[in-house]
Amino acid sequence: MSQDFNSVQEEGRVMLVTGGAKRMGASIVSILHGKGYRIAIHYNKSKEEALALQTKLNTIREDSVIVIQANLSIDIEKVCKDVVMQAYSKWGRLDVIINNASIFFSKSLEDTTGEVWDEFMNTNAKAPFFLTKAAAPFLRKTHGCVVNIGDSMCHRSYPGHLAYFISKATIMGMTRALACELAPEVRVNCIAPGSVSWPESNFYDDEFKKTLLSGVALGRVGSFEDVVAMVDFLANPNNSNYVTGQIFNVDGGLFGQN
Numbered sequence: 001m002s003q004d005f006n007s008v009q010e011e012g013r014v015m016l017v018t019g020g021a022k023r024m025g026a027s028i029v030s031i032l033h034g035k036g037y038r039i040a041i042h043y044n045k046s047k048e049e050a051l052a053l054q055t056k057l058n059t060i061r062e063d064s065v066i067v068i069q070a071n072l073s074i075d076i077e078k079v080c081k082d083v084v085m086q087a088y089s090k091w092g093r094l095d096v097i098i099n100n101a102s103i104f105f106s107k108s109l110e111d112t113t114g115e116v117w118d119e120f121m122n123t124n125a126k127a128p129f130f131l132t133k134a135a136a137p138f139l140r141k142t143h144g145c146v147v148n149i150g151d152s153m154c155h156r157s158y159p160g161h162l163a164y165f166i167s168k169a170t171i172m173g174m175t176r177a178l179a180c181e182l183a184p185e186v187r188v189n190c191i192a193p194g195s196v197s198w199p200e201s202n203f204y205d206d207e208f209k210k211t212l213l214s215g216v217a218l219g220r221v222g223s224f225e226d227v228v229a230m231v232d233f234l235a236n237p238n239n240s241n242y243v244t245g246q247i248f249n250v251d252g253g254l255f256g257q258n
């Protein structure tokens with residue numbers, strides 16, 4: 001029997017955003033906070049940015065944001081439980097998890113050691129899995145949802161990023177498996193962004209950027225806001241109540257020539 005979510009209000013719902021202190025995570029936090037969510041901002045190293053964002057948003061709406069520090073690449077099962085418990089305990093509910101935290105850097109096949117493999121898989125795949133597992137009982141209660149962040153380049157790949165693409169393919173595959181497992185109460189979907197901003201590190205030279213963009217139908221880099229619009233759609237059951245186990249490419253049409 002279908003659930004009637006027509007009366008669901010974003011106001012007061014609780015969202016955990018991993019890697020929420022800056023870049024795309026901070027855009028998700030800021031825009032969704034503006035829609036009425038109470039937000040747990042997870043961060044690892046970006047304490048200053050996380051606290052500044054918390055202060056700014058709590059000034060707009062009192063007691064609406066907390067910050068949670070955790071390194072999601074070690075002692076993962078325990079750390080993920082702790083993070084979820086902190087997010088849940090603050091307001092006694094949890095409605096949405098956005099698995100946004102991720103690492104990205106270049107490694108050739110020769111340089112992909114077991115250590116490099118573990119680093120990518122731990123942060124980009126294992127942590128999202130154990131966060132979801134820890135949150136499942138709370139999300140079931142609220143008929144909540146999980147939004148994973150993958151990468152649309154996974155559908156095609158390019159050299160030099162093996163372990164990264166494998167880890168992102170894992171989170172994308174995991175989305176369907178978890179959607180089956182957590183249905184019918186909890187929806188699990190994935191957004192696969194294309195190039196919505198260049199990485200912070202400087203290893204994309206202008207030539208490579210041009211090559212990447214030559215394969216984008218819309219011919220331009222997207223924006224974090226383009227991705228947040230999809231997060232908003234998927235997080236809100238008023239929009240996406242009958243959507244689960246899906247991967248949504250937000251990539252400007254990444255099917256061109258390169």
Ligand SMILES: NC(=O)c1ccc[n+]([C@@H]2O[C@H](COP(=O)([O-])OP(=O)(O)OC[C@H]3O[C@@H](n4cnc5c(N)ncnc54)[C@H](OP(=O)(O)O)[C@@H]3O)[C@@H](O)[C@H]2O)c1
Nearest residue numbers: 019023024043044045046071072073100101102195196197
């Ligand atoms: N930017 C793009 O064009 C693009 C394209 C395709 C896919 N994506 C995906 O979209 C998401 C956001 O992209 P982005 O460029 O904003 O990401 P990002 O800046 O590379 O990373 C986001 C956050 O992940 C956190 N993080 C990294 N390692 C961690 C660890 N061991 N434990 C806990 N947190 C950790 C960091 O938090 P701290 O700073 O607090 O340490 C970082 O701020 C990612 O999943 C990315 O793969 C982005």
